[in-house]
Amino acid sequence: MLTEFTTSALAGYLVISGILLVIGLIGFFVRRNLIIMFLCTELIFIGAAIAFVAVGRYLFDYSGQVMVIFILTVAAAEAALALALVVLLHRQRDTLDADVYAELRE
Amino acid sequence: MLALTVFAALRPSPPTMRIGMIVAGVAVAGWLVGLVTGAVAESGGSTHGVFFLIFGLSAVGAAIRMVSHDRPIYCALHFVLVVIATAGLLLLLEAEFMAFALIIVYAGAILITYMFVLMLANQADNPDELRTDSVFDQLPREPASAVAVGFLMLCLVTGSVMSGSSSLPQPNNANAQWTTLEHLPKQFEASVEALDPSFHWPPVASDEGPLIRHDGDGAFIISGEGVRLQLNTDMLPRNTQQVGWTLVNDYPVSLELAGVILLMAMFGAAVLARRAIELTDREKRAVLTAHDSTSSSEAEGD
Numbered sequence A: 001m002l003t004e005f006t007t008s009a010l011a012g013y014l015v016i017s018g019i020l021l022v023i024g025l026i027g028f029f030v031r032r033n034l035i036i037m038f039l040c041t042e043l044i045f046i047g048a049a050i051a052f053v054a055v056g057r058y059l060f061d062y063s064g065q066v067m068v069i070f071i072l073t074v075a076a077a078e079a080a081l082a083l084a085l086v087v088l089l090h091r092q093r094d095t096l097d098a099d100v101y102a103e104l105r106e
Numbered sequence B: 001m002l003a004l005t006v007f008a009a010l011r012p013s014p015p016t017m018r019i020g021m022i023v024a025g026v027a028v029a030g031w032l033v034g035l036v037t038g039a040v041a042e043s044g045g046s047t048h049g050v051f052f053l054i055f056g057l058s059a060v061g062a063a064i065r066m067v068s069h070d071r072p073i074y075c076a077l078h079f080v081l082v083v084i085a086t087a088g089l090l091l092l093l094e095a096e097f098m099a100f101a102l103i104i105v106y107a108g109a110i111l112i113t114y115m116f117v118l119m120l121a122n123q124a125d126n127p128d129e130l131r132t133d134s135v136f137d138q139l140p141r142e143p144a145s146a147v148a149v150g151f152l153m154l155c156l157v158t159g160s161v162m163s164g165s166s167s168l169p170q171p172n173n174a175n176a177q178w179t180t181l182e183h184l185p186k187q188f189e190a191s192v193e194a195l196d197p198s199f200h201w202p203p204v205a206s207d208e209g210p211l212i213r214h215d216g217d218g219a220f221i222i223s224g225e226g227v228r229l230q231l232n233t234d235m236l237p238r239n240t241q242q243v244g245w246t247l248v249n250d251y252p253v254s255l256e257l258a259g260v261i262l263l264m265a266m267f268g269a270a271v272l273a274r275r276a277i278e279l280t281d282r283e284k285r286a287v288l289t290a291h292d293s294t295s296s297s298e299a300e301g302d
Helices: A007-030 A034-058 A063-093 A098-105 B002-010 B015-043 B047-068 B072-092 B096-121 B143-167 B174-182 B185-195 B239-250 B252-289 B293-301
Strands: B213-215 B218-222 B228-230
Touching: A007 A034, A007 B047, A007 B072, A007 B143, A034 A063, A034 A098, A034 B047, A034 B072, A034 B096, A063 A098, A063 B096, A063 B239, A063 B252, B015 B047, B047 B072, B072 B096, B096 B239, B174 B185, B174 B239, B239 B252
Parallel strands: none
Antiparallel strands: B213 B218, B218 B228
């Protein structure tokens, strides 16, 4: 039986999820290793998942946990595609430095 | 202060500065502990608050170390720590199924893929040389502006959470948990039978529709003869049943779309991998004409 869930407890979970999301964002901008950049997007997904489950718990609604299933799906698909691309790029240039691939934007 | 810690952790630094950084990090952690303990003491939770502190702080600490560590394998291992701490937070939120699904899918499947590619890409040229650090892993790209923008955004998020959470509507639909039980007729009947064998099945629906009615004491059902039976909260469907029912009942199209996304990802990865072999064939020919001995042996290995 789910019991009452106070708004201050909800705020704690939302702040934790916000911190994880922002750290993932900073990591994505700051790191230059392609694989670590994609790992940081997974951190952003984790932060979003905590927010979904916390708000769903507050509203006694299981849709929040269902959203986490979809987040897991998107994360798995993203990991498969991104890592295939990274392996492809690594075979061409033999480096994981994102700056080396800066010419791709043109 | 947290912003300063993240900024300091991102810079490559000499050992003395690292010790100072650790002291500063501990101080920040202590300050956060005090802050959150105050918030928890207000809410009155005891063990819940302690575990929330442990899992939350370890998640944030491991995340900071993950984006600041200069060796990619250790970044991935710190991410596993973040996932485990997050699973602990989900357990505190009574989302048991999602907690273990997160560990199985993230720490078990996705992280293995990342580790596999990391080890594939970071092979040492010389087997005797253990550290294969590269310069681009140690030098961050514009840490100051990234941290400033990131924490500006965090201030916005925190501010809106703090000011908005008190004006949230108080949820009054705690009784909605019982509606799932009505959709599971066999389990409903079996649990009613176990609770009171003399109850005359089936119960009668109220005028508004639902079989299970609510009042101040909790949920109850009424049989055809007008006998009232108070329902026990042990009869509620478990977390996994609730999540599964919500998934299939409320989001059937999204479920199909998720399957299509996974199928397309599989096709995409297969197509990319096939093209990779063609590229290396062309590369091998180009390399052979250029008489580059080291690259040609690597291309033949592919």
